[in-house]
Amino acid sequence: MNTYTIELNTRDGKQFSFGCADDQNLLAAAALANIVLPAQCGQGNCGTCYAEVGHGDFTLGKHNPSALSQDQAEAGGTLLCCTFPKSAMRLSLPFNQDRILQSAIPIRNANITALDSVGENTLRLELQLSADEDGSVAASFEPGQFMELEVPGQGIKRAYSLANTANWDGRLEFLIRLQTGGLFSGWLRDQAAVGQTLLVHGPKGAFGLNESGLKPRWFLAGGTGLAPMLSMLRRMAEFQEPHPAKLYFGANRVADLFCLAELTALQTELPQLQVVYCVWQAEPDWQGFTGTPVDALARDLASAAQLPDIYLCGPPGLIDATVAAAKAQGVPDTQVFSERFLPS
Numbered sequence: 001m002n003t004y005t006i007e008l009n010t011r012d013g014k015q016f017s018f019g020c021a022d023d024q025n026l027l028a029a030a031a032l033a034n035i036v037l038p039a040q041c042g043q044g045n046c047g048t049c050y051a052e053v054g055h056g057d058f059t060l061g062k063h064n065p066s067a068l069s070q071d072q073a074e075a076g077g078t079l080l081c082c083t084f085p086k087s088a089m090r091l092s093l094p095f096n097q098d099r100i101l102q103s104a105i106p107i108r109n110a111n112i113t114a115l116d117s118v119g120e121n122t123l124r125l126e127l128q129l130s131a132d133e134d135g136s137v138a139a140s141f142e143p144g145q146f147m148e149l150e151v152p153g154q155g156i157k158r159a160y161s162l163a164n165t166a167n168w169d170g171r172l173e174f175l176i177r178l179q180t181g182g183l184f185s186g187w188l189r190d191q192a193a194v195g196q197t198l199l200v201h202g203p204k205g206a207f208g209l210n211e212s213g214l215k216p217r218w219f220l221a222g223g224t225g226l227a228p229m230l231s232m233l234r235r236m237a238e239f240q241e242p243h244p245a246k247l248y249f250g251a252n253r254v255a256d257l258f259c260l261a262e263l264t265a266l267q268t269e270l271p272q273l274q275v276v277y278c279v280w281q282a283e284p285d286w287q288g289f290t291g292t293p294v295d296a297l298a299r300d301l302a303s304a305a306q307l308p309d310i311y312l313c314g315p316p317g318l319i320d321a322t323v324a325a326a327k328a329q330g331v332p333d334t335q336v337f338s339e340r341f342l343p344s
């Protein structure tokens with residue numbers, strides 16, 4: 001067995017290094033060195049531990065092509081949980097050092113305070129965190145991050161993006177699409193009720209706002225992919241950030257759009273925000289954009305005065321199509337940020 005030195009560089013220039021044996025994956029070896037990186041499934045399925053290899057040889061283990069496409073792998077991308085070193089390696093991480101923990105991921109109890117239907121098969125779940133060991137109830141996280149919610153005693157744990165922003169009161173808000181036959185979905189539909197307790201693991205994840213001057217920020221969400229976009233836009237509103245902002249929100253049918261009142265309220269607090277509602281199978285009297293949010297974004301990119309930073313969230317197909325459309329219009333990869341809602 002050989003052990004190699006692994007060097008990780010964050011987007012804001014911080015360097016971390018640790019040793020990794022050739023039969024260990026980089027994510028696990030980093031955790032053993034108390035470097036807890038953004039990750040979720042640890043099995044090559046979710047894509048959360050994406051990084052770029054600058055130097056070194058490695059074996060890439062079994063992974064889901066939706067989490068790391070062949071194009072991404074050929075361009076030097078990898079998933080840390082499936083990367084086994086064959087030499088010393090240097091990698092770039094697509095996030096800043098503040099997303100790396102040097103202690104275990106917090107686990108806390110939280111009570112369900114609201115569980116409302118906001119559309120067909122879509123729920124809004126609100127939780128109230130219990131006090132942590134220091135007696136604080138505060139909910140600390142960055143917009144764009146997710147939590148893993150666990151039903152105690154049932155072995156069901158799933159990732160959900162936060163829709164609200166960090167707060168002292170311990171409130172967490174999620175938008176959840178019920179998947180047919182899904183375990184967590186079934187529990188939410190049939191058993192969950194206000195007052196019940198969940199275990200909350202997190203915050204986790206590297207998705208979030210990129211601080212790069214005053215470039216316009218365009219956000220594209222499919223279905224409940226709206227959750228992290230709401231969080232980022234709400235943060236922009238709280239801080240009164242002046243970046244031009246546009247949200248493309250897509251659904252199959254008009255009836256599948258949700259959170260319309262929340263988005264209207266947000267436009268009052270963030271007046272530069274434009275919202276483009278995109279419906280694929282629209283009725284003839286539909287006033288918004290007919291087509292996918294990818295079509296609307298490609299149309300607007302073609303005439304954009306300045307290429308924006310683009311934030312994407314939703315099913316992998318939607319993200320791949322948007323990445324391709326952005327590339328075709330000359331948007332550099334470094335200006336595209338995404339979170340894929342894969343089975344967790």
Ligand SMILES: Cc1cc2nc3c(=O)[nH]c(=O)nc-3n(C[C@H](O)[C@H](O)[C@H](O)COP(=O)(O)OP(=O)(O)OC[C@H]3O[C@@H](n4cnc5c(N)ncnc54)[C@H](O)[C@@H]3O)c2cc1C
Pocket residue numbers: 040046048146158159160161162174175176177178179180181182183184185186205224225227315339340341342343344
């Ligand atoms: C980082 C991350 C953040 C996420 N955030 C959100 C969020 O904010 N809101 C949200 O609604 N979901 C989100 N998801 C997806 C969520 O974690 C679950 O996968 C989903 O809710 C299904 O869980 P389940 O237990 O009901 O289904 P499972 O019992 O896990 O699966 C049941 C069946 O549904 C399929 N399936 C599971 N998830 C999906 C999916 N997302 N799309 C299509 N088919 C699926 C499975 O392949 C399986 O066939 C996120 C996923 C990740 C990785």
